Each structure stands twice: as C-alpha cells, then as structure tokens.
Amino acid sequence: MTVFHRNETREPLPDHLRGGVIAIGNFDGVHRGHRTVLDRALAVAAERGRPALVLTFEPHPRSVFRPDEPVFRLTPAPVKALILEGMGFSAVIEYPFDRTFSQMSASDFIRTVLIDWLHAAHVVTGFDFHFGKGREGGPAFLMAAGAEEGFGVTLVDAFRDESASVVSSSRIRHALAEGGIVEAAGLLGYRFTVAAEVISGQQLGRTLGYPTANMRLPGEVTLRNGIYAVRFRRADGTLYDGVASYGRRPTVDSNGEPLLETFVFGFSGNLYGEVCSVSFFGFLRDELKFDGLEPLVAQIRKDEEEARALLSGVAPLTDLDATLCF
Structure with missing residues (x-):
C-alpha cells in the first residue's frame, strides 16, 4: 500500500489513485x-470499480493548537497505515x-x-465532520459542494457499541490508562498495538536470564504501568508470544524513563x-x-507462566485482529 505525503511542491497523485473514493478523518x-466510515468507503469503491483511499492529517490537530497538551496517539502513523492496508485500502x-x-x-x-489534487469521485466521512477555517464547512456544505x-x-452515523454508547478514542484511552486491555480491544475490534524501535537498555534482564527487547514509547502515552501478556512482531512479520513490563522498573531504576520491556x-x-x-x-x-x-526473578517466572497460559487460549476477535496479532 502507498503512504502518500502531501507536500508544497503539489506533487500529483499517481494516475491509478486518481478519481477514487476518499474516506476522510x-x-x-x-x-x-x-x-463504519472506512467499510462504507471500501464498499462504495468496490461497487464503482474505483480505488479506495484514506485522507488523514498529521500531526493530530490538537498537537498543533495545544502543543503543551500532546494527545496520546492510539495508532501512530505507521501502525495506522498497517491497519488500513489490512482492511484493503490502496493508499493512505x-x-x-x-x-x-x-x-x-x-x-x-x-x-x-478534493478536486484539483485527489480528483475525488466520492467522499465518505462521519456525520459530524467539519473542516476549513473556524470549522465553517460541515455536512450540508460538503453535500452541496x-x-x-x-x-x-x-455521511455515516455514529457507531454505538452493545451498551448503546458511542465508541470513541477517548473511551479507549481511558480504558488503557486503567489497564483495561480487554475493554480497549472490544472497542477497537483488535488488540491494542504499539510500534517502536528496539533500543539498548541496562541489560539487567540478560543477567537474570530474561533478556528483553526495550522500546521507548512517546511521552504522552498513558498506558497503565504494569505487566502484560503480549504478542511481539518483528519487522519481517515473525510473531512471538511474550510478557512485557511497562513503567519505570521500581526495583532497580525507579528514576528512569518509562520503557516497554x-x-x-x-x-x-x-x-x-x-x-x-x-x-x-x-x-x-501492577x-x-x-x-x-x-x-x-521469582515473580518474573510467575508472570511468564501466567502470560503463556493466557496466550495459549486466545482467538482472533475479528479478521483485522487476525491480521495484526495471529
């Protein structure tokens, strides 16, 4: 899948991506x-024989208007692109x-x-999508245009879960901050996933017989500190079960930066x-x-046993979950 970045040179889209169905958000x-928005765009594109594209915005608008309050990104751009590719989009x-x-x-x-650059044939977005200076453009404006x-x-209505509550990114962030991994997965439709470069650490785990792959997550991440059963995917797609610790390692380095180990x-x-x-x-x-x-070390052994037991019985929540985590 192509990840295409708009730039000031106004580089045109490749011909095979022009005139597509555009999901915006x-x-x-x-x-x-x-x-619900994305699936509708894919369906319209299939009906009309046109490419399906996603138009999104980087960085998150709140990071621009309130840089002192960075937003916890549930799906940084690389993870988002991976998910959208798995859904069947031609480009992001x-x-x-x-x-x-x-x-x-x-x-x-x-x-x-939409017109001069994307040559959009059809646009799909949420019912409350607003755009332009001062949010002057809304659903009626878009339809008239x-x-x-x-x-x-x-325009797609808000999606509600089984309890009739609107599914939102803020609900998922709150669940993750509370350690509600299962709740977050239910709202996402797949297991919460992060991606980062593996960095060197103190290598204490190696001396204890439990070497770890260490990752530094963005500072705005509000994932609850603690121990998790996880699946680890290498860049080549190889998948492994594992147990991970997120936090500051209070036994050996309580003043260090948070790491995912x-x-x-x-x-x-x-x-x-x-x-x-x-x-x-x-x-x-915790x-x-x-x-x-x-x-x-004795507790790490128990954590490993519990993680292995939990992971031995898991099944995909959705086709997307199967693509990401199985």
Missing part, C-alpha cells in the same frame, strides 16, 4: 466506530496539518485538495535498531518494588 485508533494520504492549513477556507479545501462539483458524498519467548537474537510491534492481550499485575533481585 483522523481515525486515531481505527476503532469500530471509525470502521497523510496531509500535513499546521496553522497555515487550519486557516484554509472550506471552499479552498474542496477545490485544492459535491452536488455542484460532481462528486458523491456519504518485552521478554520474547523462544527468541535469542539481536533486535537492536529494528522497528517491531507489541500487541497487548491482558493486564497481569508494577511492584521487590526487596532484591531474587524475589523479582
């Missing part, structure tokens, strides 16, 4: 609510969101982005510099401070 999390267009773009009028957005300019528009079952090679992903299947316990390394 931020889609942070690509959760079940987002997928990451349009740079900055203050200059935020001042573009709704009419200019329609003309310069489509009727005038010759592209179709489909994964003991990868059955792997003994070098992963440094490799961008890998970790999918979370269950929260096992971080604890032990009185020395011996009780720490």
